Amino acid sequence: MARRKSSSPQLIVLSKDGDGHDRRVALPAKDRRLNFGDRWEYAPAPEASNYIQLKKRYELFINGRFVRPRAGKYFYSINPATEEKLAQIAEADAYDVDLAVKAARRAYDNVWSKLSGRERGKYLYRIARLIQEKSRELAVLETMDGGKTIKESRDVDLPLVAAHFFYYAGWADKLEYAFPGRSPRSLGVAGQIIPWNFPLLMAAWKLAPALACGNTVVLKPAETTSITAMHLAEIFQQAELPDGVVNIVTGAGETGRALVDHPKIDKIAFTGSTEVGKRILKSIAGTKKKLTLELGGKAANIIFEDAPIDQAVEGIISGIYFNQGHVCCAGSRLFVQEGIFAPVIRKLRDRISTLRVGNPLDKNTDIGAINSKMQLEKICELVDSGLQQGAQLVQSPARLPSKGYWYPPSFFTGVTASHRIAQEEIFGPVLSVMTFRTPEEAIERANNTPYGLSAGVWTDKGSKIFKIVNKLRAGVVWANTYNKFDPTSPFGGYKESGFGREGGTHGLMPYLALD
Ligand code: NAP
Ligand code: MG
Numbered sequence: 001m002a003r004r005k006s007s008s009p010q011l012i013v014l015s016k017d018g019d020g021h022d023r024r025v026a027l028p029a030k031d032r033r034l035n036f037g038d039r040w041e042y043a044p045a046p047e048a049s050n051y052i053q054l055k056k057r058y059e060l061f062i063n064g065r066f067v068r069p070r071a072g073k074y075f076y077s078i079n080p081a082t083e084e085k086l087a088q089i090a091e092a093d094a095y096d097v098d099l100a101v102k103a104a105r106r107a108y109d110n111v112w113s114k115l116s117g118r119e120r121g122k123y124l125y126r127i128a129r130l131i132q133e134k135s136r137e138l139a140v141l142e143t144m145d146g147g148k149t150i151k152e153s154r155d156v157d158l159p160l161v162a163a164h165f166f167y168y169a170g171w172a173d174k175l176e177y178a179f180p181g182r183s184p185r186s187l188g189v190a191g192q193i194i195p196w197n198f199p200l201l202m203a204a205w206k207l208a209p210a211l212a213c214g215n216t217v218v219l220k221p222a223e224t225t226s227i228t229a230m231h232l233a234e235i236f237q238q239a240e241l242p243d244g245v246v247n248i249v250t251g252a253g254e255t256g257r258a259l260v261d262h263p264k265i266d267k268i269a270f271t272g273s274t275e276v277g278k279r280i281l282k283s284i285a286g287t288k289k290k291l292t293l294e295l296g297g298k299a300a301n302i303i304f305e306d307a308p309i310d311q312a313v314e315g316i317i318s319g320i321y322f323n324q325g326h327v328c329c330a331g332s333r334l335f336v337q338e339g340i341f342a343p344v345i346r347k348l349r350d351r352i353s354t355l356r357v358g359n360p361l362d363k364n365t366d367i368g369a370i371n372s373k374m375q376l377e378k379i380c381e382l383v384d385s386g387l388q389q390g391a392q393l394v395q396s397p398a399r400l401p402s403k404g405y406w407y408p409p410s411f412f413t414g415v416t417a418s419h420r421i422a423q424e425e426i427f428g429p430v431l432s433v434m435t436f437r438t439p440e441e442a443i444e445r446a447n448n449t450p451y452g453l454s455a456g457v458w459t460d461k462g463s464k465i466f467k468i469v470n471k472l473r474a475g476v477v478w479a480n481t482y483n484k485f486d487p488t489s490p491f492g493g494y495k496e497s498g499f500g501r502e503g504g505t506h507g508l509m510p511y512l513a514l515d
Contacts, residue, residue: 042356045363047150049140057088058226060096060250061233063103064243070095075252077227080147081360081369081404089226092249094258097218100247101262104189104216107244112216113186117173124169124212126239131162134235138228140361142200145227147369147405148323149360160485161204164503167487168208171508175213178505184512186214187290188266191259193280195272196222196371197326197427203229205491205502206269207246213511215267218247220259222272224372226250257283265289269510271328274451274496292500292510294328294492296425297453299474300446301331301482302436305339307458311480313347316431319456319482321355321409324367325429326375328497329454331482333422334411334433335442341435345413348433349394352409357398367398367429370405379407379428386412386421391432417448425451439464443471452494456482475501 057074059066074088092100112120131138138161139153148157175184190210194202199221210217221229233248249255253276260268260280270280271294284291301319303312319331336344360368370376387393391412400406411431415422421432436442446455455474457465465479475493478484485491490506492498500510 042364044359046359047140047143047154047361047363049144049361052137052140052144054087054141054144054227055230058090058230058250060090060092060100061230061236061246061248062096062100062244063107063247064237064241066230066233067099069093075223077145077224079144079404080224080371081144081401083403083405086145087227089223089250092251092255092258097249097255097258097262100218100249101189101191101259101264103244103247104218105264107242108186108188108216111242112211112245113214115214117175117212117214120212120214121169121172123239123241124165124172124208127235127241128162128165128169130235130238131158131165131232134231135159135162138200138231141228141231142225143360143368146196146199146225147360147371148326149365149368150363151365152323152368156485157198157201160487161200164201164204164208164487168212168507171209171505172212175508175512178508179512179514183515184213184508185515187511187513188215189264190215190217190267190269190511191220191262191265192217192269193220193256193259193272194222196225197323197328199225200228200232202271203232205507206271209502209507210269210511211245213508215511216245218249218259218265220249220251220256223250223252260284263287267291267511269500270294274498277498290510292492292502293498294500294502295453295496295498296451297328297330297493297497298333298423298425298449298451299329299331299454299456300333300335300442300449300472301456302335302442302446302458302468303337303340303344304439304442304457304459304461304464305337306460306464307340307480308460309340309343309347312458313344313351315456315458315480315482316348317351317355320411320431321352321367321429322483324370324407326371326427327483328425329476329483329491330427331454331456332426332431333446333449334431335436335445336433337442338435338437345433348411348431352394352396352411353398355396355398355409357396357406357408358401367409370407370428373405375427376405376407379426379430382421382424382426382428383410383430386415386419386432389419389421391415391419391421417445423449439468443468447471447473450496453492453497454478
């Protein structure tokens with residue numbers, strides 16, 4: 001019910017009555033007038049994709065070459081906006097993973113660990129420049145394979161991917177200055193497992209510091225978004241990165257498990273769900289493998305009465321609807337100070353009705369496709385639980401394409417702390433709105449979550465920002481902005497959001513032994 005296709009263009013409120021029956025309330029005519037999306041049609045502005053050279057089949061990247069998986073198994077990667085099959089992706093089993101780890105070990109022992117930091121840095125600079133050169137093509141591929149809007153893949157993901165390689169290239173020959181008085185040494189072979197929400201960016205966050213510190217790598221992309229990683233492998237070939245320094249094994253969860261369990265891995269870096277993170281933690285307990293985990297989040301975005309409300313609403317919108325809400329640090333719980341609840345809700349409702357949902361390759365699109373059918377089902381299930389538990393849902397009237405996986409921008413009011421939508425990660429464009437009276441209450445409610453990845457504070461008072469930020473148990477807190485990233489800035493969580501930091505000098509530490 002929550003997923004509406006080709007709906008009539010009016011704002012509706014969905015809720016359950018006391019008996020659990022659906023109640024749909026059409027908003028009064030004056031509110032319907034706020035449906036700007038219905039009044040102003042944009043002409044399509046598609047990003048060109050006809051020059052994109054998709055391969056029919058993507059093989060594994062082991063020891064500098066593209067190789068078939070031993071079992072000859074492949075699976076399809078689809079475009080979630082059209083449900084079209086894009087290409088076949090190789091499925092690596094434990095045997096292929098073993099080949100990749102051995103290649104990485106040889107490259108570590110014979111080449112990479114023997115190069116000076118200055119030489120390693122040169123390769124990283126070369127990779128960064130090649131990424132810049134090919135950034136438009138990579139952005140289009142990222143959008144086709146993952147469903148994110150071209151606006152984001154082109155203007156956010158790809159510039160940050162190149163920036164991470166540039167940034168860590170700079171550290172490669174300065175490690176002893178990053179940690180004065182200590183002797184930084186590389187660890188060996190790193191196994192890196194990444195999710196589907198920022199495929200290339202997560203690869204960059206992991207590869208760049210690992211290589212800068214002198215480690216070799218076996219990378220496992222997510223099953224639904226492996227294509228850009230394989231194009232990155234071509235860039236490694238063009239940069240003449242020595243064979244085996246980076247190996248890429250595609251496949252599902254089993255491939256990741258084989259990597260985690262491989263005895264010759266020195267370090268595991270994982271970004272993904274808390275559930276899989278806990279499993280990894282258990283399986284490497286008692287081994288010498290080092291581990292960093294970047295897991296889920298349920299961030300609080302706190303808006304005080306003295307905040308510039310229009311600016312805050314824009315930040316809240318980008319905080320949750322950016323990348324279809326497929327963001328671990330999304331501001332998915334909004335805490336509004338009571339005195340401004342009515343205007344904030346009105347502005348939010350108006351604003352979501354102007355967000356354009358649809359073809360992710362269109363440069364005007366604000367919200368693209370949900371990454372997979374499975375993720376869409378997860379979002380729908382959690383939204384239904386919100387309705388069952390008595391919260392009210394406000395949804396944009398956006399018309400959704402008939403093919404593909406879509407969810408309209410939505411928010412819940414009437415949410416209590418015990419609702420699943422206030423506790424669990426929805427990982428979609430759905431916001432849970434709650435209220436508070438005092439700063440103390442805001443802090444207490446914001447910290448009332450098993451996660452601790454990120455948070456946001458909106459206020460006119462600098463002193464209030466510092467007071468609140470120091471009491472929030474979150475690895476990253478944005479003040480009067482949201483979802484801003486920079487390679488120099490460390491990112492990571494507390495509690496069930498994991499441990500270890502990526503980005504900045506902190507991001508070097510997980511890849512070094514520091515005597
Ligand atoms: P996921 O299911 O945990 O998958 C993450 C990666 O782990 C994928 O490559 C996955 O392969 C692989 N995997 C699955 N089972 C495994 C196992 N038993 N052993 C080893 N690897 C395994 O997470 P997701 O659904 O793809 O991603 C969404 C989650 O990531 C959200 O919870 C989000 O908050 C979190 N996330 C966190 C951050 C952060 O920095 N903290 C950043 C982005 C995302 P398959 O793809 O084939 O399943
Ligand atoms: Mg795909």
